[in-house]
Amino acid sequence: MRHGSSHRPRRSERRSANVPKPERPPSRRLKEAPGSDAALWSKCPKCGEVLYRRDLAANLDVCTRCGYHFRMGAFDRIASIADGEFAEIGRDVESNDPLGWTDKRTYPAKLKSDRERSGLSESVVCGFATVGGFPVGLGVMDFHFRGGTMGRVTGERIARLFEEARDRKVPCIIFAASGGARMEEGMLALMQMAKTTAAVARFMQDGNFFISVLTDPTTGGVSASFAFQADVVVAESKAMIGFAGRRVIEQTIRQRLPDQFQTAEFLLEKGALDMVVDRRKLKETLVRLLEYAAHE
């Protein structure tokens, strides 16, 4: 059983009973033995503050002292945005091993351990919910599963989300968190950029509204496809967003990059984003945006 839930009574209350419990991911950011007292506490990597986990969860995984945004699990995110019920789609789509990939471990072994550790079946959870009363399609990526990389299942679920949202004529909100295309699925992973683009384009051509929320980190094949194709591109405070990863750029230019480089605030200043929003204001911001698209 997942150990995190018993320490987070407030979260459990806020989470609708309709969100199935077994899919609850434990957060990998909390590196402690299950049941130990350490599980009660989290240390903020930014300011070093030791935070009581229940307080942290109640504050949407934002440090109560410095405002650092911890990486959020997909179902925690859904609970923080959806009004209540969340109907997941695409659960039947699961990964296999198209290239017969092995590096340090086999690809199926990596998938298996990530499934066990994260409680997720893949790097994205898609479905339908209401947000501020508006029915929407929600796609939430989770960095805790293969670094949020996009493989065939990720692409397939996102494409299905946009196709179904197009049929239902409801807006879509995507929460991006990704290291890019997944190496272990080779070109088939890269082609998910084309697949998601096709589904998003059809959805938007019909006049449907698409909001993208970029969270830490959003890079590579995800930032260079659906994440930046939205009508409105929002980012969470301090999220790292870019095409090339920081390490790749540093190796290319053989210089250390300034800390601010590729942060949401930096991109806002450069004109790449519509707005940067604190997670604690995110839901109300999304609801306001949905209102503009739902006039009449």
Place this chain on the structure above:
Amino acid sequence: MSNNLIIEREKGLVELERRIAELRQVSAAQPLDMSSEIGALERKYEQILAELFGTLTPWQKVHMARHPARPTSLDYISRFDRFDELHGDRQFRDDPSIVGGFALLRSRPVMVIGQQRGRDTRENLRRNFGMPAPEGYRKTSRLARLAARLRLPIVTFVDTKGADPGISSEERAQSEAIATCLQTFSTARVPIVTTIIGEGGSGGALALAIADRVIMLEHSTYSVASPEGCAAILWSDASKAEEAAARLKLTADDLRRFGVVDEIITEPLGGAHRNAEDVVKRTLEVIDAALTQLTPLSEERLMEERYRKYRRLGEWQAEGLEPIGAQ
């Protein structure tokens, strides 16, 4: 020492070529009949060529795709009946790593766009080694939209290690530029034919490669990341690139099997640069034939088929190695 494996393999051949040419010259200038010597040398040459290049490993293909003498986009475009280059993204600058403009291909007006690397250091610096910046992708989107407006088919050539990973490219939102390119190609209501002529590196290559027909040269490569990049990501060791190249399934045959590529153009023994004129000519014939097939399709059918092509790609299924989306 060249760091290109193919050039290393070619070194002895260059010497043989020189000797054959010398003998021919001598033979032409003198009454002596040297045809048997020349014949013997030529047979030897052919034999070595077959031994060296008869089969290439994925890693050797990566080097073949990067060979400095391999035909580049402009080598193909210059064989069109006419080409009028259009420049610039209208926002920032003209990116020389992408060339594009109006062209006539066998009297058919088209929009042609290609990634352009340099042949030597100087040209490579100017063209940023064929790695486009956001303004290159924005120029591409602009030209593709123009083509769609004028009902001109789009012909593209892919030849890049990847999108430029520099500071200024990030500052000008490389991700957005590529994302918009993908969107433009996905929605352009005209036939699109793409040919992977050299290296197809990641999203920076795909930005020009959403197409109704994807053609690939036999020894070109097309992959989710460069083998060096993949090795650095997975093993934190770029020297494992050879191993990564084998695992990534980046050859034309692999990609045909996956349905990513529709058609393969064979290359002469030793690679396209050994008979560039023939390769370019045959490639343009295949592009022309694809356009002839696509042009009569109704706009609706064209768009539906393109949607289905990419919607099916990488479909998850139990037998992952079955051809997916292949015709």
